[in-house]
Amino acid sequence: MNSTATQEELVAGRGYEALFVPAVFQPWTRHLIDGAGVKEGFHVLDVACGSGVLARHALSISGTSGRVVGIDSAPGMIAAAREIEPAVDWILGSAEELRFGDSVFDCIVSQFGMMFFSDRHAAASEMFRAIKPGGRLAVAVWNSIENNPAYGDIISVLDEQVSIAAGDALRLPYSLGDSKEVTGIFDHVGFTDITVETKTEQATFPSSRTMVEAELRGWLPLFDIHLTEEKIADVLVKSDGKLSKYAAQSGEAVFPTSAHILTAHKPQ
Numbered sequence: 001m002n003s004t005a006t007q008e009e010l011v012a013g014r015g016y017e018a019l020f021v022p023a024v025f026q027p028w029t030r031h032l033i034d035g036a037g038v039k040e041g042f043h044v045l046d047v048a049c050g051s052g053v054l055a056r057h058a059l060s061i062s063g064t065s066g067r068v069v070g071i072d073s074a075p076g077m078i079a080a081a082r083e084i085e086p087a088v089d090w091i092l093g094s095a096e097e098l099r100f101g102d103s104v105f106d107c108i109v110s111q112f113g114m115m116f117f118s119d120r121h122a123a124a125s126e127m128f129r130a131i132k133p134g135g136r137l138a139v140a141v142w143n144s145i146e147n148n149p150a151y152g153d154i155i156s157v158l159d160e161q162v163s164i165a166a167g168d169a170l171r172l173p174y175s176l177g178d179s180k181e182v183t184g185i186f187d188h189v190g191f192t193d194i195t196v197e198t199k200t201e202q203a204t205f206p207s208s209r210t211m212v213e214a215e216l217r218g219w220l221p222l223f224d225i226h227l228t229e230e231k232i233a234d235v236l237v238k239s240d241g242k243l244s245k246y247a248a249q250s251g252e253a254v255f256p257t258s259a260h261i262l263t264a265h266k267p268q
């Protein structure tokens with residue numbers, strides 16, 4: 001894994017932090033912090049930390065007597081995270097191969113990364129290995145697309161106006177909507193007292209166009225789907241009708257998002 005982010009990757013990481021974190025991800029951190037029972041002095045690991053919103057929240061609680069580590073496989077995310085909060089130990093690496101000793105962390109948190117892991121069982125098994133006996137885990141995954149209708153609307157625009165492959169790229173984050181599947185993964189590797197709570201939070205984008213454009217320019221290229229400027233303009237116009245129902249008076253796009261919060265223990 002190349003440890004240095006290119007300028008383009010850094011810009012993408014900063015862009016994620018500037019747009020998606022306040023719009024979608026920030027409201028969820030409290031559920032993970034509460035679910036994992038983060039306390040002052042704790043040694044916390046955030047797996048798939050992105051630009052670090054959850055790790056920063058953990059740091060604000062664990063304080064100077066604790067230690068927070070964030071790991072992510074995207075160099076641009078790690079570079080952006082490091083710019084914002086140097087007091088967290090940011091590590092470029094993969095969830096499937098955590099480069100930490102056994103039984104190191106008081107708790108492990110992971111917010112909206114699990115759907116992207118190439119080997120979810122390996123990642124869960126690594127979390128089990130790295131957490132202390134009695135330690136607590138909290139993991140967030142998006143509920144199914146039927147329960148996240150605003151993204152369902154964008155997907156239908158992509159299916160119709162771009163391609164099914166483009167729609168599939170946006171279906172991926174919602175692929176672990178069956179909470180039994182997630183529970184089964186953590187149960188299989190040895191976690192106990194597993195609970196799943198389904199919660200709703202509000203997402204707020206500056207406008208529906210900002211939201212769709214970010215997917216067209218930022219997300220689809222990760223799946224090798226590159227649209228011309230003409231096509232982007234066309235898709236944005238077509239998406240206006242479908243997404244107008246989320247427009248607030250301010251012009252912002254406001255809609256509910258639904259996710260499962262799984263918590264579990266490593267037995268003593």
Ligand SMILES: C[S@@+](CC[C@H](N)C(=O)[O-])C[C@H]1O[C@@H](n2cnc3c(N)ncnc32)[C@H](O)[C@@H]1O
Nearest residue numbers: 025048049050072073074094095111113116117
């Ligand atoms: C939707 S973002 C969530 C980031 C962050 N947890 C947050 O709430 O803002 C998903 C993150 O998972 C990371 N990711 C995907 N696969 C990964 C893997 N196998 N190991 C580590 N990180 C991974 C991506 O790089 C990305 O930063």
